[in-house]
Amino acid sequence: MPDFGYKISKDRQINFDENSKNLFAEVAMREPSVYRCISCGTCAATCSAAQFTSYSLRKMILLLKRGEDKEVITSVSRCMLCGKCQLACPMGVNTRNLILSIQNAIKKLSHV
Amino acid sequence: MLQEGKKALWKEYQKEIADDRYFYVRSCVRQNFFPASETTFLRILTEELGKSVYEHPHHTSCSGVGYHSDVIPFETTMTMVARQFALMTESGFMNFVPSCITSFGLYTEVLETWHHFPEVEARIRETLRKATGREFEKPANLAHASDIIYKLRNEIADRAKYKLVNHNTGQPLRGVEHIGCHYAKMFPHKGVGGAEYPYVLVGMIESWGGEVVDYPERRHCCGFGFRQYLVKANRGYSVASSKKKFESMAPYKPDFILTNCPGCPYFLDRWQYAIAEMEGTTYGEDGMGIPVLTYEELAGLVLGYDPWDLGLQVHQVSVEPLLDKMGIPYNSSKKYLGKNGKFLGVPFKPAAIKVC
Amino acid sequence: MSKKVLIIGAGVAGLEASGVLSKLGYNVTIVEESDRIGGKLNRWSHLFPSRRPASEVLEHLQLNLDPNTVIITNSKITDIAVKDTSIEASLNTGKHIDADAVLISTGFELFDAKKKEEYGYQIYENVITSADLEKIFKEGKELTTSKGKAPKRIGIIHCVGSRDEKVGNTYCSKVCCVTGVKQAIEIKEHLSSCEVFNFYMDLRMYDRHFEDLYQEAQVKHHVQFIRGRLSEAFENPDGTVMVKVEDTLLGKPMKMNLDLVVLLVGMTAGNNSLFKKQLRLETGTDKFLVPADEHFKSVSSKQKGVFFAGACTGPKTIENTITEARAAALEIAGYLKN
Ligand SMILES: Cc1cc2nc3c(=O)[nH]c(=O)nc-3n(C[C@H](O)[C@H](O)[C@H](O)COP(=O)(O)OP(=O)(O)OC[C@H]3O[C@@H](n4cnc5c(N)ncnc54)[C@H](O)[C@@H]3O)c2cc1C
Ligand code: SF4
Numbered sequence: 041m042p043d044f045g046y047k048i049s050k051d052r053q054i055n056f057d058e059n060s061k062n063l064f065a066e067v068a069m070r071e072p073s074v075y076r077c078i079s080c081g082t083c084a085a086t087c088s089a090a091q092f093t094s095y096s097l098r099k100m101i102l103l104l105k106r107g108e109d110k111e112v113i114t115s116v117s118r119c120m121l122c123g124k125c126q127l128a129c130p131m132g133v134n135t136r137n138l139i140l141s142i143q144n145a146i147k148k149l150s151h152v
Numbered sequence: 153m154l155q156e157g158k159k160a161l162w163k164e165y166q167k168e169i170a171d172d173r174y175f176y177v178r179s180c181v182r183q184n185f186f187p188a189s190e191t192t193f194l195r196i197l198t199e200e201l202g203k204s205v206y207e208h209p210h211h212t213s214c215s216g217v218g219y220h221s222d223v224i225p226f227e228t229t230m231t232m233v234a235r236q237f238a239l240m241t242e243s244g245f246m247n248f249v250p251s252c253i254t255s256f257g258l259y260t261e262v263l264e265t266w267h268h269f270p271e272v273e274a275r276i277r278e279t280l281r282k283a284t285g286r287e288f289e290k291p292a293n294l295a296h297a298s299d300i301i302y303k304l305r306n307e308i309a310d311r312a313k314y315k316l317v318n319h320n321t322g323q324p325l326r327g328v329e330h331i332g333c334h335y336a337k338m339f340p341h342k343g344v345g346g347a348e349y350p351y352v353l354v355g356m357i358e359s360w361g362g363e364v365v366d367y368p369e370r371r372h373c374c375g376f377g378f379r380q381y382l383v384k385a386n387r388g389y390s391v392a393s394s395k396k397k398f399e400s401m402a403p404y405k406p407d408f409i410l411t412n413c414p415g416c417p418y419f420l421d422r423w424q425y426a427i428a429e430m431e432g433t434t435y436g437e438d439g440m441g442i443p444v445l446t447y448e449e450l451a452g453l454v455l456g457y458d459p460w461d462l463g464l465q466v467h468q469v470s471v472e473p474l475l476d477k478m479g480i481p482y483n484s485s486k487k488y489l490g491k492n493g494k495f496l497g498v499p500f501k502p503a504a505i506k507v508c
Numbered sequence: 509m510s511k512k513v514l515i516i517g518a519g520v521a522g523l524e525a526s527g528v529l530s531k532l533g534y535n536v537t538i539v540e541e542s543d544r545i546g547g548k549l550n551r552w553s554h555l556f557p558s559r560r561p562a563s564e565v566l567e568h569l570q571l572n573l574d575p576n577t578v579i580i581t582n583s584k585i586t587d588i589a590v591k592d593t594s595i596e597a598s599l600n601t602g603k604h605i606d607a608d609a610v611l612i613s614t615g616f617e618l619f620d621a622k623k624k625e626e627y628g629y630q631i632y633e634n635v636i637t638s639a640d641l642e643k644i645f646k647e648g649k650e651l652t653t654s655k656g657k658a659p660k661r662i663g664i665i666h667c668v669g670s671r672d673e674k675v676g677n678t679y680c681s682k683v684c685c686v687t688g689v690k691q692a693i694e695i696k697e698h699l700s701s702c703e704v705f706n707f708y709m710d711l712r713m714y715d716r717h718f719e720d721l722y723q724e725a726q727v728k729h730h731v732q733f734i735r736g737r738l739s740e741a742f743e744n745p746d747g748t749v750m751v752k753v754e755d756t757l758l759g760k761p762m763k764m765n766l767d768l769v770v771l772l773v774g775m776t777a778g779n780n781s782l783f784k785k786q787l788r789l790e791t792g793t794d795k796f797l798v799p800a801d802e803h804f805k806s807v808s809s810k811q812k813g814v815f816f817a818g819a820c821t822g823p824k825t826i827e828n829t830i831t832e833a834r835a836a837a838l839e840i841a842g843y844l845k846n
């Protein structure tokens with residue numbers, strides 16, 4: 041291939057139809073309170089991990105719903121399971137179990 | 153698609169297009185990219201349809217490329233545009249016809265600016281007078297060259313030697329169209345059919361017997377977009393934009409892509425090669441590309457002009473499959489002969505994309 | 509002889525005010541330009557937030573009408589003037605009415621979704637409005653795609669014709685967010701396996717029970733709410749519609765194909781030119797009529813003897829319309845006593 045000096049930029053667009061929503065389905069089955077989330081960001085504002093990395097529980101829930109699994113997988117490892125978000129969440133989302141469920145669901149689906 | 157609804161909308165976007173006595177201004181780049189398109193426009197208008205067209209030997213670039221790349225201020229651009237109008241006025245013409253879409257957008261933008269800010273127009277008139285001693289009238293009619301071909305599409309159809317029909321099967325050929333961004337996205341009411349469902353190229357394809365395929369990324373930019381392309385580091389997203397379009401249209405197996413801008417056919421044509429090299433993907437049949445044409449080239453084919461006189465041999469994507477489908481004879485041995493009959497040499501044959 | 513009130517428009521506002529005014533002893537004449545009374549209630553199936561049938565509300569309003577009320581349908585006011593203490597009106601049928609006070613309760617118009625060209629209403633086969641969806645539900649028809657199939661994925665688009673400078677309506681229509689959530693639930697109740705997405709900029713769940721509907725939609729029906737305004741829609745050759753939005757909470761552009769798109773059309777002002785010209789009434793930048801004082805004279809106009817009720821003074825719910833209609837009836841009674 042000739043050296044063009046540039047590469048085709050990667051598409052940032054979420055292609056909803058092509059993204060699999062299996063991970064989300066698996067997580068929602070384990071922790072249905074994920075449906076209660078209203079994307080308010082209370083969790084991320086106080087999260088210790090979010091202060092120092094680009095991690096946000098609010099965003100991770102959305103990424104999960106859109107099927108952007110790769111980003112979910114890199115995100116979820118940032119959580120320190122301190123439980124502060126659960127204390128803060130106004131909607132009663134069981135965030136600790138949600139995060140554990142995401143980790144377990146990733147493990148389960150990567151075995152399949 | 154509910155055709156009734158689309159037609160009702162098209163009715164709201166009809167524009168005045170002059171029917172004779174055109175003052176034609178060329179594009180800076182088209183003669184390099186698609187060398188015979190502008191000549192073909194003149195040939196169709198003057199020889200075929202008996203219209204009068206005048207080109208002024210002293211006309212210059214409209215400066216649109218510089219303006220859109222942020223290197224020329226609008227004041228300068230407006231004065232250059234004023235000078236073009238002065239040439240038109242001096243030549244006794246009133247119907248201004250730019251060949252380039254960006255020029256068309258720019259002339260429209262300048263006229264709109266003057267309409268809303270008459271003091272700016274007065275200032276520019278003064279600047280032009282001081283700098284060159286010239287005075288000007290604003291055009292009575294401003295239409296892009298594709299508007300003119302659109303207006304005359306049925307006259308062209310009446311004289312057609314070939315139709316956009318597969319001569320073996322009798323089925324209409326499937327075309328996808330791509331409108332230059334500066335045609336109607338800035339001023340929807342200045343484009344035939346508006347900005348969301350432009351009719352200018354659709355009308356040609358339909359009149360000449362073809363079928364238009366509406367693909368999902370039709371409205372997406374071709375990838376030229378001055379800033380995207382001019383800086384090498386940005387070219388990755390120029391090619392990515394074109395790729396988005398190819399991926400979107402390819403499933404519908406178009407026989408050709410029709411365009412009305414200098415940049416679009418160039419990028420849609422050449423990037424097919426670059427993508428083939430970089431990713432190994434081709435979008436046409438049997439490892440070939442999808443032929444890309446300007447509206448003048450397509451009109452020329454319909455009228456039976458020799459494909460090599462239309463400059464189709466300088467396209468990256470081979471047009472022969474389209475010629476075969478339309479039943480247009482061509483002499484392969486003459487493909488690379490210059491106007492003077494001298495052999496020009498055969499271009500490099502890439503391995504990544506099949507060419508004839 | 510008891511005094512006479514002319515009511516223009518027999519929607520919720522006109523009907524409710526008529527009932528109250530009759531009870532207070534006034535003679536009421538209602539002029540309605542369409543062939544039936546009830547206004548938009550005739551078009552809605554079940555009402556937010558309680559999901560009560562619209563027909564039930566209409567029946568209730570009709571029951572409260574006094575048998576002596578004169579209802580003139582299929583008629584338009586062509587001239588109207590305030591003369592001293594009386595109002596004189598002429599109809600296109602040649603009829604003349606005089607009254608001691610007039611209530612304008614002409615309601616609103618639905619935004620014409622064709623103006624959002626990029627959404628393809630009446631161009632794409634599978635793009636309908638919230639009003640069209642109400643009609644389907646009201647007629648008890650099956651909700652299908654243009655090809656007669658059950659849709660598997662539906663998108664509900666908020667703010668169509670509202671909060672949109674480009675179409676000339678910068679205001680919020682107030683009722684469409686909750687209508688969209690209600691319709692999402694109704695769709696899920698009809699077609700439980702259908703995925704439903706609401707594309708919104710802000711969810712304006714301001715009134716009592718509205719937030720509950722939103723939670724019900726999410727938790728019980730798994731409706732997905734995507735924050736981002738529809739940028740453009742495109743019809744795929746198979747008739748499905750590709751939509752482009754930004755998922756603004758993720759900061760990423762997104763595309764998806766939908767089998768059916770429902771546009772939540774906003775409320776726009778009716779044609780008030782006659783009232784403006786002949787009664788010198790004012791309209792706001794939003795083109796709705798402007799009351800004499802936003803707090804204390806919200807159902808009065810600046811013109812003596814002319815009153816307002818309902819959506820003619822801006823988007824509002826039926827509940828608020830009814831409250832206003834009663835307030836207007838009392839305001840008229842107070843005016844006529846003095
Ligand atoms: C899609 C949609 C769904 C909705 N669903 C609900 C819901 O579930 N619950 C809820 O609380 N609200 C709902 N609303 C709001 C509700 O429709 C309004 O609150 C209500 O219709 C206002 O009543 P109105 O009498 O002021 O106006 P309208 O209902 O518009 O009635 C006005 C009447 O006046 C007549 N008229 C107009 N101009 C003239 C004239 N010049 N001369 C004579 N007659 C005239 C009209 O023909 C009409 O009969 C919804 C709105 C929309 C857009
Ligand atoms: S549990 Fe994880 S997500 Fe929640 S606050 Fe702690 S670190 Fe953040």
Ligand code: SF4
Pocket residue numbers: 076077078079080081082083084097098128129130131132133135
């Ligand atoms: S605090 Fe709770 S509701 Fe808010 S974004 Fe976090 S998980 Fe969702």
Ligand code: SF4
Pocket residue numbers: 666667668670671679680681682683684685686710711712772774
């Ligand atoms: S109520 Fe909701 S959908 Fe309607 S205009 Fe307001 S924000 Fe938009």
